[in-house]
Amino acid sequence: xxxxxVFINCFDAISCAGLNERELWQNILxxxxxxxxxxxxxxxxxxFIGKIPSLLPFKELLLERIRAIIKQSGIxxxxxxxxxxxxxxxxxxxxNMLQNGVAFCDIDPDFHTIGTINNLLRQHFSFKEVFAFSxxxxxSANALGFAYECLKKGVYKTALVIGADAISLTTxxxxxxxxxxxxxxxxxxxxTSSGMNVAEGLGLLVLSNIKTKNAVEVLGVGYSSDAYHMTxxxxxxxxxxxxxxxxxxxxxxxxxxxxxxxAHGTGTKAxxxxxxxAISSLFDKAVYVSSSKxxxxxxxxxxxxxxxxIVCKTILNSLIPPNGKITxxxxxxxxxxxxxxxxxxxxxxxxxxxxxxxxxxxxxxxxL
Numbered sequence: 001x002x003x004x005x006v007f008i009n010c011f012d013a014i015s016c017a018g019l020n021e022r023e024l025w026q027n028i029l030x031x032x033x034x035x036x037x038x039x040x041x042x043x044x045x046x047x048f049i050g051k052i053p054s055l056l057p058f059k060e061l062l063l064e065r066i067r068a069i070i071k072q073s074g075i076x077x078x079x080x081x082x083x084x085x086x087x088x089x090x091x092x093x094x095x096n097m098l099q100n101g102v103a104f105c106d107i108d109p110d111f112h113t114i115g116t117i118n119n120l121l122r123q124h125f126s127f128k129e130v131f132a133f134s135x136x137x138x139x140s141a142n143a144l145g146f147a148y149e150c151l152k153k154g155v156y157k158t159a160l161v162i163g164a165d166a167i168s169l170t171t172x173x174x175x176x177x178x179x180x181x182x183x184x185x186x187x188x189x190x191x192t193s194s195g196m197n198v199a200e201g202l203g204l205l206v207l208s209n210i211k212t213k214n215a216v217e218v219l220g221v222g223y224s225s226d227a228y229h230m231t232x233x234x235x236x237x238x239x240x241x242x243x244x245x246x247x248x249x250x251x252x253x254x255x256x257x258x259x260x261x262x263a264h265g266t267g268t269k270a271x272x273x274x275x276x277x278a279i280s281s282l283f284d285k286a287v288y289v290s291s292s293k294x295x296x297x298x299x300x301x302x303x304x305x306x307x308x309x310i311v312c313k314t315i316l317n318s319l320i321p322p323n324g325k326i327t328x329x330x331x332x333x334x335x336x337x338x339x340x341x342x343x344x345x346x347x348x349x350x351x352x353x354x355x356x357x358x359x360x361x362x363x364x365x366x367x368l
Contacts, residue, residue: 050199050297085140141304163305199297203305220251265291
């Protein structure tokens with residue numbers, strides 16, 4: 001079995017905190033949140049949501065950025081595999097059609113399900129193979145992990161990984177029914193956090209066996225499924241711990257070698273307490289930890305791809321991004337970052353956790 005090196009050579013990001021990866025990174029460093037208050041999502045209630053500040057429809061943004069990253073990276077789509085991660089699929093399309101009087105029987109199912117993005121892109125591009133993942137909030141993390149495995153084993157030489165989710169009323173109302181939406185901008189790993197902020201986003205990463213300038217290496221991936229509860233993670237963090245441990249083993253690293261962890265850190269008590277427990281049981285306080293969701297919100301199926309990009313920026317800039325102000329930490333054993341820290345980052349982890357105890361951790365490394 002071939003064991004090739006896998007590099008992220010090119011990436012792009014769109015979120016409520018920036019229309020490209022440079023704006024996103026700067027706003028994270030300066031702690032300028034893109035989450036705003038909206039009155040048109042919940043009846044008789046304000047919702048703090050992360051909407052992309054663009055007049056272009058989401059699908060037009062997606063097509064525009066795919067064309068741009070293909071041109072920038074110089075990849076040949078005919079020999080490139082496409083890996084898509086999305087939890088919402090085409091629900092936003094269906095909602096818009098129903099609200100504008102389109103009859104239910106006239107809605108095309110090919111543009112409602114998780115296959116919506118795949119079906120859209122097939123009209124404009126010719127990729128060698130297409131794989132779509134819908135595993136809730138680990139969707140694009142799993143897409144990235146599978147792409148890494150395929151390139152590592154020599155199945156493909158290049159891959160484009162896309163994490164994409166647009167704001168959907170169904171999603172916002174669903175999380176509201178669970179009682180986990182924050183009544184303000186979320187505060188990950190803070191005792192006073194009141195919940196999460198649903199957001200939309202788009203992350204694109206080009207992977208290859210050949211490194212280019214300013215590349216970041218993907219070193220390993222770990223998966224687990226604790227299946228403890230339909231929506232809650234296992235309270236002791238065992239599922240998260242297993243995913244992180246497997247990722248380190250896959251990367252042939254030990255915990256002492258890790259410099260930084262980009263946490264899933266949603267702002268909900270269920271996630272933050274269990275993730276912090278998993279991290280503190282495996283790492284000491286020399287490892288810096290932060291979540292970016294107080295700036296970009298929880299972009300659901302796009303979170304894994306977007307946060308992998310944040311890790312790439314961390315490694316390339318030798319600058320650890322802050323978690324945001326924590327007035328009272330949920331776990332004093334974890335070293336949450338209050339302000340940006342200038343430091344070389346040789347190895348970093350990005351965590352993504354989802355409903356049903358679906359857990360994915362990815363390991364990244366500096367290219368020497």
